[in-house]
Amino acid sequence: MKINPIIAVLAFICGLGGAIYAYAWSGLSADLATNGSITLIASILGLLGIYLFNKDYKIAIAQYIVCGVGVLIGTSVMGLAGFLFYIIAAIIAYTEKDKSENSSQFDDENYYMNKTQIKQRYPNFPRTSNNTIYWAVVIISAVLIILSGVIGDASYNNNLQEKANGIHITNVSSDLKVSYGTYTGGVQGTLTSEKDLESVQVKGVWFAADGTQITETYDSGILNDVKANQKYQLNIPYYEDSSKKPAKVEIRVSESFSSNPIFTQTINFN
Structure with a gap:
């Protein structure tokens, strides 16, 4: 045998x-x-x-x-x-x-x-x-x-x-302001996708004028699955000391809990 x-x-x-x-x-x-x-x-x-x-x-x-x-x-x-x-x-x-x-x-x-x-x-x-x-x-x-x-x-x-080519973030606005020595508000926008996405996470990576990263914050809404051609409102908050003035925020969209984003969009502040 x-x-x-x-x-x-x-x-x-x-x-x-x-x-x-x-x-x-x-x-x-x-x-x-x-x-x-x-x-x-x-x-x-x-x-x-x-x-x-x-x-x-x-x-x-x-x-x-x-x-x-x-x-x-x-x-x-x-x-x-x-x-x-x-x-x-x-x-x-x-x-x-x-x-x-x-x-x-x-x-x-x-x-x-x-x-x-x-x-x-x-x-x-x-x-x-x-x-x-x-x-x-x-x-x-x-x-x-x-x-x-x-x-x-x-x-x-x-x-x-x-998927990346089909993602769009439009109607971007910001209501950042300093109140009692602390930044409040954040960045808002509308997310749409031409394809279905699963387990979506949206976060903002905030940078100072010298390019150093200040912090990361996540969209306040829970998107989970994104359906094709539907609109989703984004609100990415920023709560830091007034001395940490952000120069830009990089919005990163990832799927299936991946650490690598499939889409990024940078918003610059004056």
């Missing part, structure tokens, strides 16, 4: 779980969908190691390792179990090399007989085959895993750019 195929199946199941987890949470961070795709593809391709083992155990080991690394890269901690199982499958495949249908059991160096005697006892000696095509499977698998990441990242960035 071969153990490495069983371990490979366990690795696939764990990788599949990591991919499902990434897809499930992609609403909080869109790039998780790309990570899930990398993990899913790597997990599926890893199963080819079961077939390759009967062609050449060394190729199966390479396939397990390549796909295990792909699973780990895809979902990091959530892909750790899949990665470890594929590495274990590779190790066991080496220990089970004699069970491979194309193992080196017919190499004459393993026997104290001449080739004529070996052929009489082992009619299939010497068993040789061209494994180049099977090594191509490993190379193609690695390329597919890399491409899934590159294409997914490009698609993600393109989607972000489309």
Whole structure:
């Protein structure tokens, strides 16, 4: 009985779980969908190691390792179990090399007989085959895993750019004033988007005249999800000592709790 195929199946199941987890949470961070795709593809391709083992155990080991690394890269901690199982499958495949249908059991160096005697006892000696095509499977698998990441990242960035181009902040005004030694008021405006946005946060990053950051404040309204072509009123407050006069505020719009804004707009003060 071969153990490495069983371990490979366990690795696939764990990788599949990591991919499902990434897809499930992609609403909080869109790039998780790309990570899930990398993990899913790597997990599926890893199963080819079961077939390759009967062609050449060394190729199966390479396939397990390549796909295990792909699973780990895809979902990091959530892909750790899949990665470890594929590495274990590779190790066991080496220990089970004699069970491979194309193992080196017919190499004459393993026997104290001449080739004529070996052929009489082992009619299939010497068993040789061209494994180049099977090594191509490993190379193609690695390329597919890399491409899934590159294409997914490009698609993600393109989607972000489309969303950024569709965001508009208009009717901008400010009611900043000093009252009893403290700034009150803030910046107001109207936010619209040509695309639906999820878990939106809007904050203002306030800067002094010398370019140093004074503080950050968030829009007083809770936008959450923004529907396409609907108007949302913004109010970004500023409460600081009168000595901290702002020269500008950078309005940053982010989605899915990402720390990187998908849209920015700078408002300068006189």
